[in-house]
Amino acid sequence: xxxxxxxxxxxxxxxxxxxxxxxxxxxxxxxxxxxxxxxxxxxxxxxxxxxxxxxxxxxxxxxxxxxxxxxxxxxxxxxxxxxxxxxxxxxxxxxxxxxxxxxxxxxxxxxxxxxxxxxxxxxxxxxxxxxxxxxxxxxxxxxxxxxxxxxxxxxxxxxxxxxxxxxxxxxxxxxxxxxxxxxxxxxxxxxxxxxxxxxxxxxxxxxxxxxxxxxxxxxxxxxxxxxxxxxxxxxxxxxxxxxxxxxxxxxxxxxxxxxxxxxxxxxxxxxxxxxxxxxxxxxxxxxxxxxxxxxxxxxxxxxxxxxxxxxxxxxxxxxxxxxxxxxxxxxxxxxxxxxxxxxxxxxxxxxxxxxxxxxxxxxxxxxxxxxxxxxxxxxxxxxxxxxxxxxxxxxxxxxxxxxxxx
Numbered sequence: 586x587x588x589x590x591x592x593x594x595x596x597x598x599x600x601x602x603x604x605x606x607x608x609x610x611x612x613x614x615x616x617x618x619x620x621x622x623x624x625x626x627x628x629x630x631x632x633x634x635x636x637x638x639x640x641x642x643x644x645x646x647x648x649x650x651x652x653x654x655x656x657x658x659x660x661x662x663x664x665x666x667x668x669x670x671x672x673x674x675x676x677x678x679x680x681x682x683x684x685x686x687x688x689x690x691x692x693x694x695x696x697x698x699x700x701x702x703x704x705x706x707x708x709x710x711x712x713x714x715x716x717x718x719x720x721x722x723x724x725x726x727x728x729x730x731x732x733x734x735x736x737x738x739x740x741x742x743x744x745x746x747x748x749x750x751x752x753x754x755x756x757x758x759x760x761x762x763x764x765x766x767x768x769x770x771x772x773x774x775x776x777x778x779x780x781x782x783x784x785x786x787x788x789x790x791x792x793x794x795x796x797x798x799x800x801x802x803x804x805x806x807x808x809x810x811x812x813x814x815x816x817x818x819x820x821x822x823x824x825x826x827x828x829x830x831x832x833x834x835x836x837x838x839x840x841x842x843x844x845x846x847x848x849x850x851x852x853x854x855x856x857x858x859x860x861x862x863x864x865x866x867x868x869x870x871x872x873x874x875x876x877x878x879x880x881x882x883x884x885x886x887x888x889x890x891x892x893x894x895x896x897x898x899x900x901x902x903x904x905x906x907x908x909x910x911x912x913x914x915x916x917x918x919x920x921x922x923x924x925x926x927x928x929x930x931x932x933x934x935x936x937x938x939x940x941x942x943x944x945x946x947x948x949x950x951x952x953x954x955x956x957x958x959x960x961x962x963x964x965x966x967x968x969x970x971x972x973x974x975x976x977x978x979x980x981x982x983x984x985x986x987x988x989x990x991x
Contacts, residue, residue, distance in 0.1 A: 631668040637986035642669060644982055645964065651972035652949055655680060656965040658864035659983060661958065663872060666987075668864070679819045679861040680965050683947035686860035687919040688870050689822045690791055691894060694730065695878065695886040696811060703798045705730070705893075709790055712797040724777040726794060729787040730918035731898035735775040736786050781900040781916060792824040792858040799824075815880055817869050820862040864963045871952055871961050891956070894918045895942050897926070904928050920944055934977050941980070949974040960987070 632638065645654045646669070655674055659667040670676065697703035705727040721735075728734050774782065799807050808822050869880070874894065878886025887893075897915045904926060907913055913929025915922040923934050923941040932939060937955075944952040949968035953976070954961050962983055968974055 631665055633667060633986070633990060635986060635989055637982075637989040638667065641979070641982040641986045642667075645669075645974070645979060646671070650974075652966060652968040652974040654949075654964060654966045654974070656864050656963070658868060658961075658963040660868055660872075660961045660963075661987070663959075665865075665868070666990075676865060677819055677863060679821065679863050679866075682860045682862055682867075682950060682965075684785075684788075685862075685867070685944055685946040685950045685952055686822070686858050687788060687944050688867060688952055689820070689860050689862070690788060690795065690824075690858060691730070691919045692870050692873060692886065693795055693808065693811070693822070694726070694791065695890040695893075697795070697798050697802075698890075699878070699884070699887045700802070702801050703794075707794070709734075709794055712794040713790055721773070721777065726791070727918070728778045728900075729791045729794070730894075731778075731781070731900055732783050732787050732916060733778050733781050733898060733900035734784065734787045734790065735773060735777045735780060735782075736790075737774045737782060737784060778900060779903075781898060781904060783916070788858050796824045811885075812866075814883070815869055815885065817862075817866045820860070820866040823859040864965065867952060867963050868961060871954055871963070874954060875956060875959055875961070894920050895922060895940075895956070897922060897924050901926060917942070934980075937977060937980055937984075943976065945976070949976070951976050951979070953980055 632642065642657070644650075645657050653671070655671045657667065657669050658665060668676065674680070694703065698705065703726065705725065707726050708722065709724040709726065709729065710722055724734055774780070796805065799805055803810075805824065808824075812818075812820055812822075873880060873886055874891040877888045878884050878890050895917050898917060901916050905928065907928060913926050914933045915924040915926050920942040921933075921944070923932050923937055923939050925932050934941065938957060940955060940957045942954050942956070949964065949966040951962065951964040951966075951974075953963075962980060964974070964976075964979065966974060
């Protein structure tokens with residue numbers, strides 16, 4: 586058996602054995618927690634006085650609930666109406682964001698498109714030439730934004746085995762000092778642009794594309810320059826990991842096992858987009874989508890970037906069945922939408938505005954925008970996976986509070 590195939594089988598067996606050991610481990614609730622500072626006793630707070638807003642805040646910060654809000658901010662027409670933080674955090678302390686990093690990569694993509702450095706129809710293989718199978722020459726940047734790359738991913742630290750993710754986060758770094766653990770196996774499942782499949786691999790690949798595009802404007806330092814121009818002071822975006830990676834592939838899925846046995850037919854991606862930010866910095870990025878890409882009189886995004894982002898992706902419009910338990914939720918370019926689909930004529934949240942757009946992240950992290958009302962809700966949290974906050978209820982409580990506001 587060729588050496589790469591032996592390594593693939595060995596890694597599968599190794600991590601499978603680890604998963605059995607940790608299967609009954611109780612997940613550590615701090616595995617998803619941001620860094621708290623117990624010395625912080627006071628936090629900046631803006632709270633309108635009304636019973637409705639008190640109900641909104643009480644639900645978000647309910648001490649008896651299993652969900653755990655760390656920061657909550659509401660803005661309308663560019664004005665912050667409500668802002669509150671969990672004890673031990675403050676407004677200027679960045680928190681690690683997971684899928685909410687898509688707001689940063691979307692803004693950076695749109696900005697480079699506006700400057701003519703990148704196009705939505707650029708081939709991904711121009712930046713990532715080692716992707717598997719010849720038909721991936723058809724994979725475009727817009728396919729990554731629409732979650733229709735045709736690649737399915739699996740990460741060892743997010744395995745569908747109780748306790749394995751917590752084990753990887755808590756123990757692998759200790760065992761491998763100076764190394765970062767990451768393992769993303771990209772497995773082809775459909776031709777690019779033809780099938781919607783929400784996958785971390787698409788954002789990772791876009792990070793590589795953006796890194797290559799940034800070389801034309803001076804390199805990664807340009808992101809800091811862009812953030813400074815936008816007066817974003819506390820955020821940091823890392824598109825590509827530079828440290829040595831520890832890679833271990835594991836999957837209970839037969840397709841992934843077959844990919845491990847045939848390494849030439851898959852692509853192990855060792856890079857991962859990471860983003861740290863504050864609610865106020867995130868508000869600046871989200872506001873670009875409500876203001877035609879303009880901030881302080883300067884245009885940073887194409888004027889139609891919000892329309893591109895909030896239009897249901899073609900691969901979604903062609904869905905005949907729900908591909909992965911998304912309950913028919915519609916998707917645009919990095920945003921979940923409250924629009925109907927052929928497989929589900931009823932909107933996902935029929936009691937909320939059809940224009941509602943969301944970016945949702947690990948731990949219940951939420952960025953919600955209602956364009957018609959110039960309304961933005963930002964919620965950071967570290968909820969356990971089985972007790973996520975009800976985002977629709979949170980938004981509904983907010984809208985009730987705003988309607989009651991004089």
